[in-house]
Each structure stands twice: as C-alpha cells, then as structure tokens.
Amino acid sequence: MKRQGKRDKWNSSLGFILSAMGSAVGLGNIWRFPTVVALNGGGAFFAIYLVIIFIVGIPTIIAELAIGKKSQHNVVTSFSKIKPDKKNWKGAGYLSMIASFVVLSFYSVIAGWTIIYLAGSISRQLLSGDAQVITRNFEIISQHPYLPIIGQVTFLLFTTIIVIKGISKGIERVNKVLMPGIIVILLILFIRTAFLPGAIQGILWFLKPEITKINFQVALNALGQVFFSFSLGMGAMITYGSYLGHQHNVPKSALIIAVSDLGVAILAGLTIIPALFAFGIPPETGPGLIFVTLPAIFSTLPLNILWASLFFMMLLFAALSSSVSILETSVAYLVDERKWSRTKAAYSMSAGIFALGIPSALSKGKLSGLAILGRNFFDFMDFLASNILLTLAGFLTVVFVGWIWGTKSALIELETNHPFKQKHLWSLAVRYVVPLAIAYIFVTGII
Numbered sequence: 035m036k037r038q039g040k041r042d043k044w045n046s047s048l049g050f051i052l053s054a055m056g057s058a059v060g061l062g063n064i065w066r067f068p069t070v071v072a073l074n075g076g077g078a079f080f081a082i083y084l085v086i087i088f089i090v091g092i093p094t095i096i097a098e099l100a101i102g103k104k105s106q107h108n109v110v111t112s113f114s115k116i117k118p119d120k121k122n123w124k125g126a127g128y129l130s131m132i133a134s135f136v137v138l139s140f141y142s143v144i145a146g147w148t149i150i151y152l153a154g155s156i157s158r159q160l161l162s163g164d165a166q167v168i169t170r171n172f173e174i175i176s177q178h179p180y181l182p183i184i185g186q187v188t189f190l191l192f193t194t195i196i197v198i199k200g201i202s203k204g205i206e207r208v209n210k211v212l213m214p215g216i217i218v219i220l221l222i223l224f225i226r227t228a229f230l231p232g233a234i235q236g237i238l239w240f241l242k243p244e245i246t247k248i249n250f251q252v253a254l255n256a257l258g259q260v261f262f263s264f265s266l267g268m269g270a271m272i273t274y275g276s277y278l279g280h281q282h283n284v285p286k287s288a289l290i291i292a293v294s295d296l297g298v299a300i301l302a303g304l305t306i307i308p309a310l311f312a313f314g315i316p317p318e319t320g321p322g323l324i325f326v327t328l329p330a331i332f333s334t335l336p337l338n339i340l341w342a343s344l345f346f347m348m349l350l351f352a353a354l355s356s357s358v359s360i361l362e363t364s365v366a367y368l369v370d371e372r373k374w375s376r377t378k379a380a381y382s383m384s385a386g387i388f389a390l391g392i393p394s395a396l397s398k399g400k401l402s403g404l405a406i407l408g409r410n411f412f413d414f415m416d417f418l419a420s421n422i423l424l425t426l427a428g429f430l431t432v433v434f435v436g437w438i439w440g441t442k443s444a445l446i447e448l449e450t451n452h453p454f455k456q457k458h459l460w461s462l463a464v465r466y467v468v469p470l471a472i473a474y475i476f477v478t479g480i481i
C-alpha cells in the first residue's frame with residue numbers, strides 16, 4: 035500500500051498495457067457486445083461499430099491517456115492541472131466520476147451473476163442439455179429476491195480489496211495470466227460452436243451488414259458500445275495514464291489496447307451469436323444472453339463442468355480487471371485531493387456504488403414493475419451510462435484536448451520520445467471528426 039501523497043506508478047510498460055487491456059476487455063466484450071449485436075440487427079451494427087472504433091475510439095483513447103500522462107492527476111483535477119486558468123473543466127471531471135459510479139453499479143450486477151454461475155457450474159447445478167431448462171435457470175437466478183444482491187456485494191468486495199492494494203501490486207501481475215487465459219478459452223469455445231448444426235447461419239448474420247437496418251438509433255448504440263468497451267468517458271484511461279512515466283509511447287499502446295479489445299469482442303460474437311441460432315434462442319433475450327447460450331454450449335462438450343467453471347472464472351477475472359479501473363477512478367480523486375487513505379476511499383465508494391446498484395440487482399425480480407422511460411431499472415442505468423454519460427464526458431474530453439489544451443501542446447506530450455506518424459490525422463480527428471461525430475449521432479439518436 036502506498037503512502038498518501040506519493041503516487042504509485044506502473045512497474046513496466048508491459049504491465050501498463052496489460053492492465054489497460056484488462057480494463058478494456060471485460061464484460062463489455064463478452065457479455066455486452068454479443069447482446070447489443072443481437073439486439074441491433076447483427077452485421078449492420080457490427081459495420082458501424084468498426085467505423086466508429088477507427089474514427090472515434092482510437093483517437094479518444096490517445097487523448098485520454100495523454101491527459102493522464104501530462105497531468106499525473108486524477109480525472110477531476112487533470113483538466114485544470116493542464117490548464118490552470120480553466121477551473122470550470124473540473125465539471126467534466128465530475129461528470130466522468132458520476133459515470134464511473136453508474137457503470138459500476140450495474141456492472142457489478144452482471145459480475146455477481148457470473149459468481150453465481152461459477153458456483154452453479156462447479157456444483158453442476160446449472161448445467162443442462164435442455165435449452166428450456168437453461169433459460170428457466172437464468173430466470174430463477176435473475177429474479178431471485180436476494181441472490182443477485184449477494185453476488186453483487188461479493189464482487190464489489192473483491193474489487194475493493196484489489197484497489198486497496200494499489201496500482202503496481204497485484205493488478206499488473208494478475209493480468210499477465212488472465213489475458214492469455216481468456217483468449218485460449220474463447221478460442222476453444224469458438225471452435226466448438228462453429229461445428230454446431232446451424233452455426234453458419236449465425237456467423238453470416240453477424241458478419242453480413244444489412245444496410246436497411248442501419249439507423250441513428252443503431253449508431254448511438256454502437257457509439258455507446260465503443261465508449262463502454264474501450265473504458266472511455268469515465269476517466270479510467272485518464273487515471274491509468276496518470277501512473278505512466280514520461281517516456282511511454284501512448285499512441286502505440288492505444289492501438290494495441292484497441293485491437294485486442296476488438297479481437298476479443300469479435301471472438302465472443304462469433305462464439306455466442308452462432309450458438310443462439312444453433313440452440314434456437316431468440317436474439318432479443320437481452321442481458322441474460324450469455325448466461326443462457328454458454329451453458330448450452332458447455333453441455334455439448336465432454337468435461338462440461340470443467341469448461342463451464344473455467345469460463346465463468348475467466349469472465350469473473352475479466353470483470354474484475356475492469357471494475358478495478360472503474361473504482362480506481364474515484365478512489366484516485368479522494369486519495370489525491372481529499373487525502374483520504376486508500377482503504378477508506380475504496381470502502382466508502384464501493385458502499386455508495388452498492389447502494390446505487392441494489393435496484394439494478396432487483397430489476398428482474400422484486401422491482402420488475404419499476405420502469406423508467408420504458409426500460410427496467412437495470413436497462414435504464416446501462417442506457418444512461420453508456421449512451422449518455424460516457425459519450426457526453428467523452429465529448430468534453432476531446433474538446434478539451436482539441437481546443438483548450440490544443441493538439442499542438444498535446445502532441446509535444448505524445449511525442450516525448452517517439453515520433454507519432456499519424457499525428458495530423460489524429461489532430462484532425464480530435465478537433466473535428468470526433469466531436470462532430472459524437473454530437474451528430476448523439477442528437478439524432480436521442481431524438
């Protein structure tokens with residue numbers, strides 16, 4: 035544990051890259067991506083998603099890491115550290131912090147289901163060859179009066195304990211084992227699904243863009259998914275960037291993070307979407323999708339307990355390596371600015387997040403009658419965070435880099451030791467393309 039006032043740093047560049055990958059790769063790729071693809075018309079969504087990654091996602095990761103690296107501060111004060119006369123920009127920092135709260139409040143619900151499924155796989159209770167039984171199991175768990183809350187609080191406790199340990203201890207080392215692990219398991223599952231009867235139909239549905247299905251609602255969902263999956267718009271990348279040394283090559287790391295995140299999402303999509311078709315599970319299933327399809331795939335494999343347990347364990351670890359970065363965002367603020375101890379900051383933030391998350395945990399059970407704007411509480415929080423808060427905060431962040439700090443000054447920071455070949459393209463993106471794209475998609479998608 036670090037003393038207050040002495041900021042932690044990454045031990046190595048590799049450690050940073052793996053941890054930032056750990057933040058990006060998580061439930062967003064394996065749980066949320068296949069779900070939103072399924073709900074938004076398959077290939078049409080995927081095509082827009084790819085475009086948005088390149089014109090919005092990658093330039094924004096670079097911008098966030100640059101802010102962090104330059105300011106060496108938490109998300110709230112980072113803006114005014116760089117531009118001391120722009121005190122109002124703290125508002126953008128607070129917005130990011132609020133977003134982090136909302137994200138973790140429902141993220142921990144899904145991660146809690148993962149813990150329950152892990153226990154249910156080890157004890158064999160949740161494995162069945164019958165798709166109907168599997169669907170029913172999911173209903174029982176997600177509608178249970180208190181089980182989802184137990185899963186959620188357990189997950190938040192794990193997250194808190196890791197965050198208390200600090201940046202350089204634990205997270206870096208753990209990620210080195212977990213990242214390759216999840217890829218290997220996903221590859222095995224992908225190969226298994228590809229041989230299921232009917233799978234090819236699903237693969238085609240996922241990859242074939244049907245132009246007629248593209249509209250602004252789909253684009254807004256794709257934009258929200260890019261922000262969510264890349265951990266953008268809530269200060270996680272600013273915070274992780276703030277523990278970087280001066281020499282680090284930010285654009286190169288950003289590209290590695292983006293490509294690996296996309297790779298894992300594609301692998302998850304190619305595994306889960308075809309399985310839907312093969313097992314006759316409707317694509318509109320929503321957030322429960324992977325909890326229904328994956329146990330169905332596992333039950334067709336020999337050693338099903340082993341695969342199911344390994345998978346849910348990996349999913350849990352992927353969720354943890356992301357949730358740690360979400361909690362760290364507000365903890366860094368309290369430790370840097372308010373001089374709280376890490377322990378006090380981590381416990382109080384996660385207690386608040388837990389309280390906010392309870393209605394999400396119960397949104398399929400006791401609180402299923404509660405609807406906000408036509409969505410249940412969980413779906414509303416997800417929509418609010420991903421499509422509104424993250425995109426708004428992300429918008430302010432790029433405007434700050436493009437126009438307030440200025441891309442010229444930002445490039446001095448980015449080119450400390452390494453030439454940045456695409457710097458003109460990046461400047462163009464940060465000043466014009468990204469803010470305009472976000473504003474356009476946002477306004478038309480919301481209306």
Ligand code: PHE
Nearest residue numbers: 058060061062063262263265
């Ligand atoms: N990117 C993470 C995931 O895909 C979630 C996340 C969102 C993490 C925002 C940090 C910030 O699971």
